[in-house]
Amino acid sequence: MNNLRASFFLAYKGIVKGNMGTTLLTVAVMTLAFINLLFLSSILLGLVNTMNRQGINNLYGNIVIEPEDKKSLIVNSKRVTDLVESVPGVTASSRHYKAGGFFTFDKYKNGQNVNTGRYSVLSIDPSVEKNVTDISDAMIAGDYLDDNDRDKIIIGKDISGGYEGSFEKESLGGVVPGDEVVVLYENGIERKYTVKGIFNSKFVQSDKNAFITNREMESILGVSNGAHEIIIKVDESQPESHYITKFKDMGLKESIYPWNDYMGMTASFTQSFTLIRTLLSAIALLVAGITIYIVVYINILNKKRQIGILQAIGIDKVIIVRSYTVQALFYAASGIILGLSILRLLLVPYFAGHPLEFPVGDVRLEVVASEILISIAALLFAGFISGYMPAKKQTDKTILEAIWG
Amino acid sequence: MLKVENVTRTFGTKVLTHALKGVSFEIKKGEFVIIMGKSGSGKSTLLHQMGLLDTPTSGEIYIADKNIKELSTGQQTEFRLTTLGYIFQEYAILPELTAIENVYLPMMVNTKSEGTPKSEKAKEMLEMVDLGHRLNHYSNELSGGEQQRVAIARALINSPQILFADEPCANLDTLSTKTVLGLLENLNKSIGQTIVMVSHDPDDQRYADHVIWLEDGLIKSDKYKIKGELI
Numbered sequence: 001m002n003n004l005r006a007s008f009f010l011a012y013k014g015i016v017k018g019n020m021g022t023t024l025l026t027v028a029v030m031t032l033a034f035i036n037l038l039f040l041s042s043i044l045l046g047l048v049n050t051m052n053r054q055g056i057n058n059l060y061g062n063i064v065i066e067p068e069d070k071k072s073l074i075v076n077s078k079r080v081t082d083l084v085e086s087v088p089g090v091t092a093s094s095r096h097y098k099a100g101g102f103f104t105f106d107k108y109k110n111g112q113n114v115n116t117g118r119y120s121v122l123s124i125d126p127s128v129e130k131n132v133t134d135i136s137d138a139m140i141a142g143d144y145l146d147d148n149d150r151d152k153i154i155i156g157k158d159i160s161g162g163y164e165g166s167f168e169k170e171s172l173g174g175v176v177p178g179d180e181v182v183v184l185y186e187n188g189i190e191r192k193y194t195v196k197g198i199f200n201s202k203f204v205q206s207d208k209n210a211f212i213t214n215r216e217m218e219s220i221l222g223v224s225n226g227a228h229e230i231i232i233k234v235d236e237s238q239p240e241s242h243y244i245t246k247f248k249d250m251g252l253k254e255s256i257y258p259w260n261d262y263m264g265m266t267a268s269f270t271q272s273f274t275l276i277r278t279l280l281s282a283i284a285l286l287v288a289g290i291t292i293y294i295v296v297y298i299n300i301l302n303k304k305r306q307i308g309i310l311q312a313i314g315i316d317k318v319i320i321v322r323s324y325t326v327q328a329l330f331y332a333a334s335g336i337i338l339g340l341s342i343l344r345l346l347l348v349p350y351f352a353g354h355p356l357e358f359p360v361g362d363v364r365l366e367v368v369a370s371e372i373l374i375s376i377a378a379l380l381f382a383g384f385i386s387g388y389m390p391a392k393k394q395t396d397k398t399i400l401e402a403i404w405g
Numbered sequence: 406m407l408k409v410e411n412v413t414r415t416f417g418t419k420v421l422t423h424a425l426k427g428v429s430f431e432i433k434k435g436e437f438v439i440i441m442g443k444s445g446s447g448k449s450t451l452l453h454q455m456g457l458l459d460t461p462t463s464g465e466i467y468i469a470d471k472n473i474k475e476l477s478t479g480q481q482t483e484f485r486l487t488t489l490g491y492i493f494q495e496y497a498i499l500p501e502l503t504a505i506e507n508v509y510l511p512m513m514v515n516t517k518s519e520g521t522p523k524s525e526k527a528k529e530m531l532e533m534v535d536l537g538h539r540l541n542h543y544s545n546e547l548s549g550g551e552q553q554r555v556a557i558a559r560a561l562i563n564s565p566q567i568l569f570a571d572e573p574c575a576n577l578d579t580l581s582t583k584t585v586l587g588l589l590e591n592l593n594k595s596i597g598q599t600i601v602m603v604s605h606d607p608d609d610q611r612y613a614d615h616v617i618w619l620e621d622g623l624i625k626s627d628k629y630k631i632k633g634e635l636i
Contacts (some may be wrong), residue, residue, distance in 0.1 A: 013501045017500070314514075316482050400453060
């Protein structure tokens with residue numbers, strides 16, 4: 001007990017009466033090391049989550065129902081939507097038809113400056129769709145569709161062009177609401193639409209789509225009460241697999257998939273980012289550990305005579321080593337507290353208000369509790385090693401070596 | 406109290422330096438011993454062996470009937486804390502502690518002193534070395550002589566059986582030297598503190614009742630003061 005008190009006493013005095021500049025510098029290094037451990041990793045996690053969230057909010061919902069094997073259409077889609085919406089936790093569902101369309105846009109209607117492109121056309125029930133995807137909130141020009149619209153179309157900014165999208169050169173070159181586009185469908189039917197609105201979901205996979213109403217698409221395809229897909233939004237407190245099992249138990253024969261099965265390339269990015277995050281965290285931890293070690297080691301080197309004197313007057317090695325370890329842990333803990341405060345009180349709110357604009361969407365810092373805990377444990381461990389090792393090494397020397405060098 | 410038997414100390418591996426070449430003597434309780442000799446004669450090396458700061462190459466040292474060679478590292482630390490006091494040539498007080506904190510630190514970890522009010526005892530010790538007015542001063546606020554007196558108080562806090570002093574006045578001015586040596590003499594005379602001090606100043610012999618002269622790692626003379634004369 002006395003030894004423990006002496007260790008803490010020496011550590012306390014070392015911190016309080018030590019060189020203030022060195023203490024501040026050490027804490028600043030620890031703070032930066034902690035932020036470094038979490039910052040880039042949080043950006044990448046934000047990027048991954050944004051991509052996933054965009055997929056859910058703009059394309060797939062949480063769960064997608066597709067036609068049974070060897071069938072091209074879900075028949076009696078009302079039956080399916082009624083069934084899935086009866087499951088507790090399902091918040092909404094929306095049926096879609098999908099078709100490929102060859103778009104032609106003659107900006108000046110003189111045949112001189114015609115732009116064309118092949119895009120996906122999805123059909124929706126506009127009022128229902130609002131409950132499942134965020135397209136209705138992403139209009140940047142004109143208006144969203146109404147349920148009764150027949151000759152209207154809304155298009156993504158990567159189709160319209162004019163909004164510095166990622167595919168500006170392949171776009172129709174500057175369509176604005178009120179312009180007319182001609183769409184030739186795969187079944188040979190051609191329709192002329194007035195562009196009612198242009199949307200920017202900030203998700204490239206979504207912004208290359210066009211939407212018409214289901215009524216319009218049913219007239220083109222010659223079907224009714226069907227769907228190529230039904231997307232479902234659920235309460236995310238339960239995993240998608242929970243709902244999928246329920247749907248199957250209720251006798252749905254259609255194919256049912258969770259949203260992440262559709263992420264394709266995005267899923268590969270996610271995996272790559274996860275790997276990069278792990279690597280960056282490992283490197284950041286190594287850098288933090290080495291930095292802390294150097295700072296504490298120099299501090300201990302400067303005090304080696306004191307360590308020798310302490311040993312000479314009969315202070316046990318354990319007390320000395322522990323006092324330097326406590327000091328290093330104090331520096332690490334201060335860095336953690338400051339770093340966490342800067343992250344939570346400055347950086348996270350800042351990036352929430354000023355997100356980084358990536359082609360996949362607005363990216364914010366995503367600092368998760370598990371990573372914070374891992375970073376805290378990692379930095380404390382680095383602090384412990386950085387205090388313990390050099391102090392142990394120093395006290396293992398003979399007393400005279402320590403005093404006289 | 407202290408017995409040194411044929412102690413040698415050799416430094417180096419390829420080129421050997423024989424700092425002590427076989428030194429034997431005995432010190433009795435209550436003696437004020439001064440080890441004298443020219444620079445390089447081995448006097449500090451000898452003090453380091455007796456103070457358990459270094460290990461002899463060969464020979465035996467007995468302190469309070471204990472062969473120090475047989476003590477484990479932990480026991481040696483305990484021995485330095487409870488049985489020995491050490492004053493260095495340079496002011497060796499810890500700059501991050503006040504005078505009183507420097508003094509009570511060894512008492513803080515001494516299990517034998519549990520129950521004794523530490524700051525009271527430390528204050529007493531500092532008052533004894535005439536630093537009662539400097540209790541909360543840090544080393545940079547104390548003169549060299551005052552720092553050395555703090556070191557003396559610290560060395561005495563656990564009531565050591567032997568106090569070792571390695572040229573404690575080497576860096577002090579005349580007045581401070583007189584004060585520190587007077588203090589050591591007073592300790593020896595008043596409480597019978599056994600003191601072993603290294604010095605190169607022949608004038609310091611007047612404080613001692615036992616003077617050992619070293620030359621080239623060997624004892625040149627080992628004399629006791631009887632009726633004011635070294636015999």
